[in-house]
Amino acid sequence: xxxxxxxxxxxxxxxxxxxxxxxxxxxxxxxxxxxxxxxxxxxxxxxxxxxxxxxxxxxxxxxxxxxxxxxxxxxxxxxxxxxxxxxxxxxxxxxxxxxxxxxxxxxxxxxxxxxx
Amino acid sequence: xxxxxxxxxxxxxxxxxxxxxxxxxxxxxxxxxxxxxxxxxxxxxxxxxxxxxxxxxxxxxxxxxxxxxxxxxxxxxxxxxxxxxxxxxxxxxxxxxxxxxxxxxxxxxxxxxxxxxxxxxxxxxxxxxxxxxxxxxxxxxxxxxxxxxxxxxxxx
Numbered sequence: 001x002x003x004x005x006x007x008x009x010x011x012x013x014x015x016x017x018x019x020x021x022x023x024x025x026x027x028x029x030x031x032x033x034x035x036x037x038x039x040x041x042x043x044x045x046x047x048x049x050x051x052x053x054x055x056x057x058x059x060x061x062x063x064x065x066x067x068x069x070x071x072x073x074x075x076x077x078x079x080x081x082x083x084x085x086x087x088x089x090x091x092x093x094x095x096x097x098x099x100x101x102x103x104x105x106x107x108x109x110x111x112x113x114x115x116x
Numbered sequence: 117x118x119x120x121x122x123x124x125x126x127x128x129x130x131x132x133x134x135x136x137x138x139x140x141x142x143x144x145x146x147x148x149x150x151x152x153x154x155x156x157x158x159x160x161x162x163x164x165x166x167x168x169x170x171x172x173x174x175x176x177x178x179x180x181x182x183x184x185x186x187x188x189x190x191x192x193x194x195x196x197x198x199x200x201x202x203x204x205x206x207x208x209x210x211x212x213x214x215x216x217x218x219x220x221x222x223x224x225x226x227x228x229x230x231x232x233x234x235x236x237x238x239x240x241x242x243x244x245x246x247x248x249x250x251x252x253x254x255x256x257x258x259x260x261x262x263x264x265x266x267x268x269x270x271x272x
Binding site for chain 1: 133135156179
């Protein structure tokens with residue numbers, strides 16, 4: 001019985017032909033994968049170079065001095081920009097204080113009792 | 117690696133120190149503290165409008181003379197405003213009393229503005245023409261817009 005079934009199965013398998021349709025995107029997808037791998041490699045190389053430059057070149061006196069100069073310039077600029085904003089803020093606050101001292105309506109709005 | 121980390125730390129410290137020193141030097145002349153903590157607004161006025169000592173003495177005298185008048189206007193306004201508020205809270209229909217209270221508030225408001233403007237023109241007359249013009253611009257903003265922020269654009 002089993003022998004009979006095996007024969008039928010074998011015949012059936014002999015008649016089975018696989019004929020897959022060609023994938024039109026096959027070549028393109030292969031090249032895409034290759035390109036992605038290469039891109040990944042190039043990023044690794046760039047990162048290695050940056051890493052090496054930061055650890056080896058940057059601590060050298062010439063680069064370190066240049067970095068310090070840039071940081072000092074940025075610090076001074078940021079401080080001046082912030083100070084300008086704060087200066088105007090203080091000026092406005094003082095102006096409001098002064099006007100509240102000479103404007104009876106602002107004085108009234110500032111408190112329920114007039115100042116003595 | 118140690119050199120790099122040391123450099124990074126050093127740069128951070130130098131950057132922070134630069135910011136701190138520059139900021140405090142720039143702000144040193146801005147914050148006004150009078151010895152007894154009073155009249156900071158007049159000390160500000162002196163610097164903002166570049167008053168000489170002589171101009172400042174005149175402005176200070178005007179300010180001192182105006183202060184009781186201003187306080188009186190403020191008291192009158194609060195009284196009239198309180199009366200109107202009370203009427204509006206208690207009355208459920210129009211009455212001549214409400215009309216009188218509204219008129220009183222409006223009259224006192226106009227008196228306040230007139231009095232302040234008179235004082236402001238006197239003060240501006242003590243300043244140089246350019247500073248006087250700036251000062252009156254600030255007063256105008258206070259009366260028309262209710263705030264002088266337009267004169268200090270970046271602080272808004």
